[in-house]
Amino acid sequence: MSDFTPRLIATDLDGTIVRSDGTVSDRTVAALARVERAGATLVMVTGRPPRWMKDIAAEVGHHGVAICANGAVLYDLHTETVLRTHEIEPRVIEQVVRKLREAVPELRFAVEHPDGFFFEASYNLGRWDARRFGGQAVDDATLFSKSGTKLLALHPAADPDSLAAQAIGAVGDLVTVTHSSGRGLLEMSAQGITKASALAEFCNEQGITSAQVAAFGDMPNDLPMLTWAGTSYGVANAHPDVLATVTHTTASNDDDGVAQILEKYYS
Structure with a gap:
């Protein structure tokens, strides 16, 4: 791995860090904690609605923000409140x-x-x-x-x-x-709302460029985010379109593929 260390990690949940049995491994929890200890920003970027975030937030012990509903909702995990929405009329x-x-x-x-x-x-x-x-x-x-x-x-x-x-x-x-x-x-x-549009909006507010972002995903709803991020990873179980798009691949969700990369970035 190069000397590049991301300022922001954006990761999908289901099929990416969430295993097939619906859990998040202890190894992945520990790897996610490394991100924030290193002073980088961790953002969960998911298709899930906000009401489905409570359990996952508790499981990974993450306090910060999540991008939910494929970019339509910015959600504060600590206060469990919606910060902003982009809705269909x-x-x-x-x-x-x-x-x-x-x-x-x-x-x-x-x-x-x-x-x-x-x-x-x-x-x-x-x-x-x-x-x-x-x-x-x-x-x-x-x-x-x-x-x-x-x-x-x-x-x-x-x-x-x-x-x-x-x-x-x-x-x-x-x-x-x-x-x-x-x-x-x-x-x-x-129209125009994707995981990428929401992540770009958030990063702009934080003074973070796309080149400073590493993103992880597995399905077509992740493609805009994976294309926007300067560095992108598809887990081994990802949709073929994802694997054909990303700059890198890693092991599957069941083999802690995201954790393996985060451990190298923030060793």
């Missing part, structure tokens, strides 16, 4: 849903808000009960009634890459479309 949500219903009738929709989410009664997460995660089944009038940090569209069987390409063709001029779960679940943010 209600009229845009309605327009996107109607266009996607025409293009892919099998899709079912949900809208994330900072404090919960609305979903169609037919929105089925399989083994996950949407109500257990703060969800509320609503009609269209309510679904379209207020702005949201993320619009979700679920297909029961579609290939996520093909589905995303179809959605971009239909509504890519209205929202930013991506996916991260390995199944037919589209994640849509306000």
